[in-house]
Amino acid sequence: MSGTTDSLDGFGREARPPCQLYLISPPAPDIEAHAAALDAALKAGGASGGGPVAAYQLRLKGVPDDAILSAAARLMPICAAHDVAFILNDRADLAKACGADGVHLGQSDGSVESARRLLGHDAQIGVTCHDSRHLAMEAGEAGANYVAFGAFYPTGTKTVAHHASPDILAWWTGISPIPCVAIGGITADNCRPLVEAGADFLAVSAGVWNAEDPAEAILAFARAMR
Numbered sequence: 001m002s003g004t005t006d007s008l009d010g011f012g013r014e015a016r017p018p019c020q021l022y023l024i025s026p027p028a029p030d031i032e033a034h035a036a037a038l039d040a041a042l043k044a045g046g047a048s049g050g051g052p053v054a055a056y057q058l059r060l061k062g063v064p065d066d067a068i069l070s071a072a073a074r075l076m077p078i079c080a081a082h083d084v085a086f087i088l089n090d091r092a093d094l095a096k097a098c099g100a101d102g103v104h105l106g107q108s109d110g111s112v113e114s115a116r117r118l119l120g121h122d123a124q125i126g127v128t129c130h131d132s133r134h135l136a137m138e139a140g141e142a143g144a145n146y147v148a149f150g151a152f153y154p155t156g157t158k159t160v161a162h163h164a165s166p167d168i169l170a171w172w173t174g175i176s177p178i179p180c181v182a183i184g185g186i187t188a189d190n191c192r193p194l195v196e197a198g199a200d201f202l203a204v205s206a207g208v209w210n211a212e213d214p215a216e217a218i219l220a221f222a223r224a225m226r
Contacts, residue, residue: 016173019195019225020054021218022181023084024205027061031071035078037214042082044215051082052222054201055124057104059089072098085124092118102126102145107135112142126181130162133171140178147172148203151184152194155206166197173198188220195225 023041026034042053056079060068072088076098079086087102088095092115095103102124103115115125126146127139136147149164149172164184172180182194183203191202204221211217 016179016198016200019199020201021052021208021221021225022201022203023053023056023208024089024183024203025056025058025060025075026205026209027059029209031074034209035074037209038075039078039081041208041214041218042078042084044218052218052225053082053084055085055087055101057087057089057203058100059104059205065091065094068094069098072100076100087124087126095119095123104128104148112139112144116143131164131168132162133168136168136172136176136180140176144178146179146181146201148181148183150182150203152182153185153187153190155185166193169194169197169199173200188217188224191221191224 038056042051044051056075058068058072058075060071072086076086085101087104088098088100089104090106090109092103092105092110096118103119104126105112105115106128112125112127116123119125124145125143126148127144129135129139129147129149131149136149139147149168151162152164152166169180169182179200180198181201181203182199186194186202186204187207194202202221202225207221208214208217
């Protein structure tokens with residue numbers, strides 16, 4: 001995942017790489033159909049490593065572990081072919097089992113320290129921080145590679161108990177080189193204030209996968225982020 005602390009030489013939006021997308025899988029995809037859509041969407045950005053998508057998170061809730069591992073085995077090579085980091089939601093143990101590039105931890109999914117011991121120094125570990133500056137500071141001090149704030153807009157992807165405003169992005173990028181991810185109801189039409197506030201990545205699910213053409217949706221985001 002691009003935009004880690006090694007690539008940042010100062011604080012503030014002007015010192016950071018351009019904002020990119022952090023794709024999140026649909027809630028209950030047909031894996032073969034989704035694999036084709038993912039490949040087409042990642043191709044939309046152009047050359048590997050230079051497109052608008054930095055990372056993809058597989059987020060499957062309420063399904064058996066073997067189904068998650070099977071989906072990961074199908075989707076990981078697609079991400080690798082486009083130089084896009086493959087992140088597994090919630091489960092550091094399954095991230096280890098499938099060889100994911102990292103794991104995204106909710107507040108009840110275990111500690112950054114435990115995930116780091118299991119996954120190693122090179123793993124990308126992100127933490128959900130909702131609308132909390134305190135949680136973000138704790139995650140940063142624990143060694144997280146990125147922090148995620150939200151939800152910024154209404155979303156039907158999951159039940160939302162926390163709502164964030166763009167000023168938390170400006171605050172974070174003013175004090176920390178650790179990348180921040182904005183999440184929650186983000187579309188190409190409403191993303192610009194989050195980019196301007198300082199988001200390093202925009203986490204998007206329905207805004208791409210519910211589109212008639214996910215590849216065109218990626219290009220629309222790319223235009224909006226510029």
